[in-house]
Amino acid sequence: MFYLRKVKQINQIQLSGENIYLFALTVTLVVSFLANTTFVQYIAVKNFNRINYLILGILVLKIFILDNYRWYELAGIFFVLAIGVYSWRVTNNNVLMIMLTFIFAAKGVHFDKIIHQYFKVNLTLILLVSVYALLGIIRNLSYVRTDSKIMRYALGVLYPTDYAAYVFYLILAYAFINYKRIGKRQYLLFTVIAVALYAVTNARLDTILILLIIPILLVAKRAGNSTHRISRILAANYWSLTLILPYAFGLMTVYFNPANSIFWHLNDLLSGRLLYGNIAFQQHPVKLLSQKVVEHGWGGIQGLKMFKDNQARYFFIDSSFIRLLVVYGVVLSIIVIGIMVIISVRAELRQSYLLPAIILLITLSSLIDQHLLEISFNPFLLAFLANGVVVTSSCKSATERDVLSEKV
Amino acid sequence: MKKYSVSEIKKIIGKNLLVIILFGLVFGAAFGLVAKHRQSTDYIASRNMIVSHSFNKATNKSSLVEADRELIPTYQSILKDEAVAKAARQYLPKKIRKDYKADDILESVTSSSKPTSLIITIHAKTDDAKTSIAIVNAMGKAFQKKLPQIDKNAGSVSLLSKANEENVDTITKPSAKKYAVVGAALGVLVGMILSFSVTSVRHFTK
Numbered sequence: 313m314f315y316l317r318k319v320k321q322i323n324q325i326q327l328s329g330e331n332i333y334l335f336a337l338t339v340t341l342v343v344s345f346l347a348n349t350t351f352v353q354y355i356a357v358k359n360f361n362r363i364n365y366l367i368l369g370i371l372v373l374k375i376f377i378l379d380n381y382r383w384y385e386l387a388g389i390f391f392v393l394a395i396g397v398y399s400w401r402v403t404n405n406n407v408l409m410i411m412l413t414f415i416f417a418a419k420g421v422h423f424d425k426i427i428h429q430y431f432k433v434n435l436t437l438i439l440l441v442s443v444y445a446l447l448g449i450i451r452n453l454s455y456v457r458t459d460s461k462i463m464r465y466a467l468g469v470l471y472p473t474d475y476a477a478y479v480f481y482l483i484l485a486y487a488f489i490n491y492k493r494i495g496k497r498q499y500l501l502f503t504v505i506a507v508a509l510y511a512v513t514n515a516r517l518d519t520i521l522i523l524l525i526i527p528i529l530l531v532a533k534r535a536g537n538s539t540h541r542i543s544r545i546l547a548a549n550y551w552s553l554t555l556i557l558p559y560a561f562g563l564m565t566v567y568f569n570p571a572n573s574i575f576w577h578l579n580d581l582l583s584g585r586l587l588y589g590n591i592a593f594q595q596h597p598v599k600l601l602s603q604k605v606v607e608h609g610w611g612g613i614q615g616l617k618m619f620k621d622n623q624a625r626y627f628f629i630d631s632s633f634i635r636l637l638v639v640y641g642v643v644l645s646i647i648v649i650g651i652m653v654i655i656s657v658r659a660e661l662r663q664s665y666l667l668p669a670i671i672l673l674i675t676l677s678s679l680i681d682q683h684l685l686e687i688s689f690n691p692f693l694l695a696f697l698a699n700g701v702v703v704t705s706s707c708k709s710a711t712e713r714d715v716l717s718e719k720v
Numbered sequence: 721m722k723k724y725s726v727s728e729i730k731k732i733i734g735k736n737l738l739v740i741i742l743f744g745l746v747f748g749a750a751f752g753l754v755a756k757h758r759q760s761t762d763y764i765a766s767r768n769m770i771v772s773h774s775f776n777k778a779t780n781k782s783s784l785v786e787a788d789r790e791l792i793p794t795y796q797s798i799l800k801d802e803a804v805a806k807a808a809r810q811y812l813p814k815k816i817r818k819d820y821k822a823d824d825i826l827e828s829v830t831s832s833s834k835p836t837s838l839i840i841t842i843h844a845k846t847d848d849a850k851t852s853i854a855i856v857n858a859m860g861k862a863f864q865k866k867l868p869q870i871d872k873n874a875g876s877v878s879l880l881s882k883a884n885e886e887n888v889d890t891i892t893k894p895s896a897k898k899y900a901v902v903g904a905a906l907g908v909l910v911g912m913i914l915s916f917s918v919t920s921v922r923h924f925t926k
Contacts, residue, residue, distance in 0.1 A: 545921055552920060556913055559909060563906075660924040
């Protein structure tokens, strides 16, 4: 009887655009997360990719058949997705193509539901994968810091800082969902998580980023009250940092001079990112569209082998923005940064400071971290076309409008 | 919430862009001018020479060449000796001799060689082309004269063609163009910070 009921329930699930999207998102999140763990020792990445491409096909159908777009909007979307596909063929990296497809397929989907789903899936997976790694079912990759002999564990993920980044984005998602309730207790919880994370992964920069969530969110919350002038002014400027910080970082990378002691100290603080970014610019001049860049990172079983045997081969572009410019080209850089700025500015126009705070934190993280474009880490770019982010006249009732505008 | 029309948004973006470009141009020009003001040009004159022992029936040619090559660092050190510089000074025209004592000559002179070749190149770097040329030629002559006096077993010095106006290298530092570009980049950054913060306060705070 139970099963019959279940089947009836499944048969009655409405094939709305939103449900299709959330289903696709769940599948991609699961598959992409597992592809970033040492599960790939047992299941080849290409199988995960195949599932993702199937999902992308479903999403494209949603965009062109289910969603109501005017013809020129469809043309624009097709153009951007085509560039995404081109970048996939040239760079052999499907990350941006997947992200762009999910961004443009998100029309009509409530953003709240997206973040809720993201949080549920990723929290479950990271706990599962950590337990499996500790039990030895999958490999718990461990790296040692050569100078201090400290051990860094990746707990099932392919590299310790990737694990830390997952935690960072999970905290951001939690902050988004529980924005109204966030107070001293949650800030304390974030601090505890940050300390524990540092103990396990020794990911210095990612830990600092988690700690930065606290002041940035604090200012955003205070800015929601118009009597706090200073917080208002500070939070009103959040959006511009998404343009200023990557630009300044780019300048530092381009003009990096190893002979200058200030630059050298900065480079040390950033674990070599200025140096490798500079090398990337020199060896791969920036193009309009994507180009192939061969990298050798520390992540994964191969990376660990290289870490132990041949460290000289290391070359990796850690900064998402440098990566965007060098690997994906000028056009895609403008599109992605444009999407981030639009999400931020749209919220600022309504004196809503949560999304600008989150975009700012993502910007800060992406300066030193390569996960801006990976949907497994960053679901917030999906706010571009999703519902419940912008209060439109399509809202059914005044109360719904009030609830939505109060929330975000 | 104040609704913005498309034309209003275009105006705001336009004003921001204007400020940014303005700052870029101003800073770029400023940096470029400062660089031009501080510009100095170095002239490097070069002259080649070979120091080798002559073959005779008894010597093994390849080992002789090897031996001559191994002596090159020694010759390079001798070149930087005050005795050679003093001799070179005598070959300089009066005007240059007044400004350049033996120490000054040595400071402006360097030498280089390639690992598989017997050629030693003398370089003279000063802020005047004629001076560099005169010094490098004088040093060549002086070395040729002084070497047998310093080291009796040294080979004979063959000087290759003299340095002249046509083969002088110039380095102009600092490059005004590079400074202008850096200036413009910094100007754009400052422009962005200023215009964006004004826009934020004006439109995003009630």
